[in-house]
Amino acid sequence: MECLKIALQKSGRLYTDSIELLKDCGIEMNLGKQLNTKSLNFPMEILFLRDDDIPKYIEDGVADVGIVGKNLILEKKKNINIIEYLGFGRCRLSIAVPENFHYTRLDDLDEKRIATSHPTLLSAFLKKSQIKAHIHHISGSVEIAPNIGISDAVCDLVSSGETLFINNLKEIETILESEAVLTSYPHMKSSKKSIAEILYCRIQAVKRARTNKYLILNATNDNLEEILSCLSGSPTVLPLNNTKWIAVHAIIEERYLWNKIEKLKRLGAKDLLVLPIKKMMI
Numbered sequence: 001m002e003c004l005k006i007a008l009q010k011s012g013r014l015y016t017d018s019i020e021l022l023k024d025c026g027i028e029m030n031l032g033k034q035l036n037t038k039s040l041n042f043p044m045e046i047l048f049l050r051d052d053d054i055p056k057y058i059e060d061g062v063a064d065v066g067i068v069g070k071n072l073i074l075e076k077k078k079n080i081n082i083i084e085y086l087g088f089g090r091c092r093l094s095i096a097v098p099e100n101f102h103y104t105r106l107d108d109l110d111e112k113r114i115a116t117s118h119p120t121l122l123s124a125f126l127k128k129s130q131i132k133a134h135i136h137h138i139s140g141s142v143e144i145a146p147n148i149g150i151s152d153a154v155c156d157l158v159s160s161g162e163t164l165f166i167n168n169l170k171e172i173e174t175i176l177e178s179e180a181v182l183t184s185y186p187h188m189k190s191s192k193k194s195i196a197e198i199l200y201c202r203i204q205a206v207k208r209a210r211t212n213k214y215l216i217l218n219a220t221n222d223n224l225e226e227i228l229s230c231l232s233g234s235p236t237v238l239p240l241n242n243t244k245w246i247a248v249h250a251i252i253e254e255r256y257l258w259n260k261i262e263k264l265k266r267l268g269a270k271d272l273l274v275l276p277i278k279k280m281m282i
């Protein structure tokens with residue numbers, strides 16, 4: 001039977017969220033020390049790899065789909081499809097200098113040595129900005145470089161900024177914003193494509209569920225129109241037997257939740273309930 005091969009990071013920043021995403025998609029697997037395993041209930045084989053290798057494996061069709069940072073796809077200059085942005089592994093690729101570096105503008109980096117794990121992206125940025133700096137490629141612990149005298153600046157991934165802070169570095173320029181993406185081999189055969197399509201639908205259903213909430217409220221007819229116009233989509237309106245009250249059910253995007261709830265309360269909405277959504281298919 002045909003089986004979709006998915007490449008995931010073996011360990012590191014993307015591992016837990018990638019496994020969680022597959023589980024939320026109903027894909028069960030046994031996790032252990034093995035570097036590849038078959039799902040117990042879905043035609044899928046999971047390959048656990050170093051994240052640096054994933055774009056090449058996808059480009060070559062060794063794996064059909066994969067989860068990797070967008071930063072790595074661009075860094076490795078791979079011409080592979082980005083199917084979905086996954087909402088985790090959010091970070092930025094930034095240039096940072098020691099706290100005592102007197103930085104005012106990009107020209108201050110001229111002729112400086114910059115250590116980075118992303119030489120392609122850094123080099124393109126420097127070229128575009130017409131800065132002639134020396135790139136020193138290292139694959140990890142980049143933030144140590146200025147402290148051990150091998151560079152004047154660094155260009156590495158940042159999310160909380162804690163690593164920069166504890167290494168006495170300050171962020172000066174952001175080159176790229178990144179997050180984990182689902183990527184795919186562009187020439188997948190049709191039997192694999194049909195499995196991949198099922199996976200994409202499931203992922204979209206999980207993503208929608210993660211970013212939306214189910215809202216229930218009670219209201220009277222007085223402000224019903226304003227209440228409904230405050231809710232997007234097509235809310236369900238249910239008269240409550242023998243009362244002037246009406247129940248309204250709606251889907252609400254989490255990022256607008258609190259502002260909308262406050263507005264709805266001002267409009268007279270009562271008994272508001274916000275519930276998580278498990279899956280959302282449209």
Ligand SMILES: Nc1ncnc2c1ncn2[C@@H]1O[C@H](COP(=O)(O)OP(=O)(O)OP(=O)(O)O)[C@@H](O)[C@H]1O
Nearest residue numbers: 009012013014050051052069089090091157158159
């Ligand atoms: N601090 C961070 N916060 C959020 N996401 C990050 C962070 N650092 C990196 N990422 C994202 O996670 C990906 C993997 O980062 P990680 O640091 O685990 O890589 P690695 O050490 O090179 O792992 P590997 O052993 O697989 O080569 C990065 O390419 C990036 O997309």
Ligand SMILES: O=P(O)(O)OC[C@H]1O[C@H](OP(=O)(O)OP(=O)(O)O)[C@H](O)[C@@H]1O
Nearest residue numbers: 013140141157158159160161162163164
């Ligand atoms: O801004 P922060 O939240 O401090 O995150 C930034 C750090 O995270 C990544 O490394 P990671 O911790 O994944 O370890 P690694 O060097 O082994 O890849 C990245 O390379 C930075 O060093």
Ligand SMILES: [Mg+2]
Nearest residue numbers: 050051052053
């Ligand atoms: Mg890596």
